[in-house]
Amino acid sequence: MYEEPYRWVEAVGNRRQYLDEQFAQGSPVVGVVCDQGILLMTMSKGTPKLYEIYDRLAFGGMGHPADLEKLRFTLLEMAHVEGFNRSAADVTGSRLVKYGIAPVVKQAFEEVFKAPSIVKIMLAELGQKAGKDNFLTINYDGVFEEKNQYAVLAATSSVEQRMIEYLRPQSCVSLKEAVDLVIRTWAVGDRAQRQAHELRESHEGAKESSDQLVTDSQTLLTHIRQRMEGKMIECALLDRHVSGTSKYRTLGSVELKALLPSDLSSALT
Template sequence: MYEEPYRWVEAVGNRRTYLDEQFKQGSPVVGLTYEGGLALVTLSKGTPKLYEIYDRIALGGMGHPADLEKLRFTLLEMAHTEGFNRSPSDVTGARLVKYGVAPVVKQAFEEVYKAPFILKVLLAELGHKPSRDALLTINYDGTFEETTGCAVLAATPAVQNEMTAYLRQNLSSSQSLGHALGLALRAWALGDRAQRRLDEDKESESGKDAAAQQDARDPAGLAAHLRDNLSEKSVECAVLDRQQTGSSKYRALTADEWQRLLPPEMNAALAR
């Protein structure tokens, strides 16, 4: 009888190990502010990773497509039910996370005889003024965090921290959408390269830190890494545009549109 709690703790630890392994090949997701709203950016191999949830709320995810779809429909149902029964202003990212996503994901993670959700989620919420914009990340165990300015989904906390630090060093709330997209794509390349280094496990910790610092100082190298990935993946971009007419502020960008918006120097680097 006394062994049961320890067995549960051991089982939960095994689930963490299993889930961490599942995300090693995942594509990071970047969310950040720009002068007109919020942008979400990632690279994918055909299966969408960015979605509209409600008028001013968007979702980005990484993990198993079926789990992401299941959770997306849960969020859609909750958001539209809340908006219909109460009012659209009552539909907020924080409410969806605290009373919708987080409890469901936490319960699935802790019920060791059932399959957990293989996913990480980023919710972007466009406030009625820039100071109210919010980005919320939910981990596979149901823990969540709300930030402003930028947020990242990545395979490991170390890579996530590296990407976030890079974004915060270069982020400006007054930047144009084009510069925000360029920064997000460089951060994606930084995270993807960092994850590959960790997977290879051939460097010392000091060597990894030095490599990360070198990546951050090498925009051309990040652009080259991004260019190499574009042969098998496509860029996925979506914005919550504060100036867009109508109640829905969500808009997915076409390939022609995001390429046209990128700074000329980055477009030139990607075209080499």
């Protein structure tokens, strides 16, 4: 039934709709560059969504855990074989994405007889020199983008746009400022996603919510506090100052407590 081109286009369109629904209640991912390195943040129910890929590469994902695991393993294998056969300096996020997983994700998306990969991926890469940090994001259809200072993943591109609008004018230098910023940006995204979802559920409109962007810190922190029930804040850092070749480390609960805004750290168990 897909032999005619327009049917194939229609099938891909349906697939887009199906995938958008899968991400509707996912947890956004935020990454920002600060003095100490690159900070990644998301909220998870227990299965982590932030991982180490290579010495200077970190991975954040939204979507189905099994699909994320499959692509994470692909990245890990490619990175380590390349690092062994050539050198650690040749393992770059750009090569892994462009020649590695982006074609795989795109192919899975377009092969309409097979299941697509329910994934959105962010790769953060700590540069060898200051100012050379890099982010790559890959959408479920294989489209990838490169960014320098920050990157976000969220259910839809309009939610991502809102998060970027909130994030862009703000500066963060210290790790504490970066933690504060990623938490609030996450809240902007999660709040927008929930509003859009509720609107769809109540049949008031099939489109995204069109209300004003909430930027009031207190509202955002209250939202986070509500969402923290049964979930955990996950933060990972590609730390410039850590000795040795592997720069990735997760922020443990003690460190996170000290870095979070005070009214949130008390809610952290």
